Amino acid sequence: MGFLEISNVTKSYGSTEVLHRVDIAVEEGEFLVLVGPSGCGKSTLLNMIAGLEEISSGDISINGRVMNGVHPAQRNIAMVFQSYALYPNMTVGQNITFGLEMHGVPRAERAAALADVAKLLQIETLLERKPGQLSGGQRQRVAMGRALVRNPDVFLFDEPLSNLDAKLRVDMRTEIKKLHEKLKTTMVYVTHDQIEALTLSTRIAVMYEGHVQQLGTPKEIYDTPANVFVATFMGSPAMNILPARVVVRDGRAMAQVTTSDGAQTELPFSQQTLTAWEGREILLGLRPEALTDPDGADRKSANIVPLRSRIEVTEAAGSDTFVTTTLGGRDVIARLRADAEATAGDMFDFAVNMEKAVAFDPQSETRIPGA
Ligand SMILES: Nc1ncnc2c1ncn2[C@@H]1O[C@H](COP(=O)(O)OP(=O)(O)OP(=O)(O)O)[C@@H](O)[C@H]1O
Ligand SMILES: [Mg+2]
Known part of the structure; x- marks a missing residue:
């Protein structure tokens, strides 16, 4: 039994099935990357873990508890979106602690949590600014901070680096990897970038047309691809x-x-x-x-x-x-x-x-x- 267990999960929109019988067991502390071309079902699967999309059939459980039907706020997960979705009128500090405030966390505790996260992400000097006064990479850190401050069971990321320029992407990739090594929290990370998948993950699920084509370590995926799709999708230039x-x-x-x-x-x-x-x-x-x-x-x-x-x-x-x-x-x-x-x-x-x-x-x- 994995810490995060995706068992026989399908997703249909109307009569169209877009995810077919997905089985993935993620151990506690793993960094799982979902990778595949546009439209293969990565975000749909992530959103089902988050509770933002209904599961058509099958089960998703976290830490032994079946999550089907459980409200997103009750799942103890934190998600970072591609768009960051920061509140423009709040300061960085308010953006990060807003969720805690909603959960009724006392002020002193919020301040302590904010200080910890700000230090971890090296954004201590930005806390009074508004999102509009930040660079793309800084905004990305704030979005991460908002997820980190909650101390969740699972972090979910949906293409968090895709709005950044090439150099910053590489830097932030390293930051995220360091963060995972430090926190050892279970992470599920969506990307269509095979290099990101190979460098960040402990394991990779390569997806295509709603099927998991292969689930394995970066080395297994690279050295012994399950099929021609995986072989040519992972690695650059292609096999x-x-x-x-x-x-x-x-x-x-x-x-x-x-x-x-x-x-x-x-x-x-x-x-x-x-x-x-x-x-x-x-x-x-x-x-x-x-x-x-x-x-x-x-x-x-x-x-x-x-x-x-x-x-x-x-x-x-x-x-x-x-x-x-x-x-x-x-x-x-x-x-x-x-x-x-x-x-x-x-x-x-x-x-x-x-x-x-x-x-x-x-x-x-x-x-x-x-x-
Ligand atoms: N609300 C919806 N109604 C109908 N079909 C949908 C809906 N949302 C997504 N789909 C379809 O489900 C499939 C999977 O979409 P999904 O967004 O999960 O892909 P993705 O792998 O995240 O792609 P991308 O890399 O472009 O973000 C696509 O074929 C998409 O058109
Ligand atoms: Mg997507």
């Missing part, structure tokens, strides 16, 4: 997915891949389960960092394989150079060291880290078990 045929040489399964000039190359798998796929087509999944220049290859890998293919495009990106080549008839992206000598139009000797390769069933697009 390369290319058609290959399984051949077996001396008992070892190999991915036979067509290179840019039409030649066939054979890449030995580390996973032995793939011998069962002899002669069949698969989709081979290779992350850009598993396709490098030989000097950039992972030294810890026991399965680095050479591959010669033509470079079509090179793109310098500061610390790395990304190059495009064609494998299996598809454009694939390789991640080279910044000083690797790569010229568009030239043949290039790549190094493939087959220890990191994954394989998908081309029909169902799910990962082949053990691969």
Whole structure:
């Protein structure tokens, strides 16, 4: 039994079901991120946890208590919205303590709670200002402060950083992570940003079209994606997915891949389960960092394989150079060291880290078990 238990939850609007049988058990102190493209049902699920949306079927419980039908104010949760929803006519201090006042918390206690939160968020000097006199990042802190002051069982965040510029987003991401490490309160955080999901979470639920596609740690999601959707949604640039045929040489399964000039190359798998796929087509999944220049290859890998293919495009990106080549008839992206000598139009000797390769069933697009 999880601290926050979402069991068999569906949500329908009229006759349209937008969330289908969601099961997620969150342990106390976990940082769960719900991630997925626009419209996949993230906010709907979060709002059902908060009590802002009715549950069509299934149960949500917190700390052993079923929450279906319980008023939002009685759930001991605190939510931070994308819009912050601060009261413009109240000072920062009043915005933060307003909820406590509504709950009848005495003045002295409110002042003490405000002082604590203001110190934690480093907004002590802003308490007398109105929201209109704050920057976006400062407003975001105040919205956080309003949630923190309540000392809830669960924090819910719906894209709290999406109004901030890129630099501030990264800073605030770190702040939120530090805050979680300090408070150890259970958090559920919605974002469509896969980097935010990978860096903040203890576990991630990747959602698509109202289904949880995969629930796992960032490492599980990144290294062993459940299907092609998860593989290509999580990670940037996306995992390369290319058609290959399984051949077996001396008992070892190999991915036979067509290179840019039409030649066939054979890449030995580390996973032995793939011998069962002899002669069949698969989709081979290779992350850009598993396709490098030989000097950039992972030294810890026991399965680095050479591959010669033509470079079509090179793109310098500061610390790395990304190059495009064609494998299996598809454009694939390789991640080279910044000083690797790569010229568009030239043949290039790549190094493939087959220890990191994954394989998908081309029909169902799910990962082949053990691969
Ligand atoms: N009140 C409503 N009536 C009918 N359909 C709705 C309603 N609210 C949401 N939906 C539908 O439910 C689905 C899930 O919406 P939701 O807001 O949860 O998506 P989301 O993952 O949060 O997307 P975004 O990243 O754009 O915020 C969408 O298809 C949306 O159109
Ligand atoms: Mg949303």
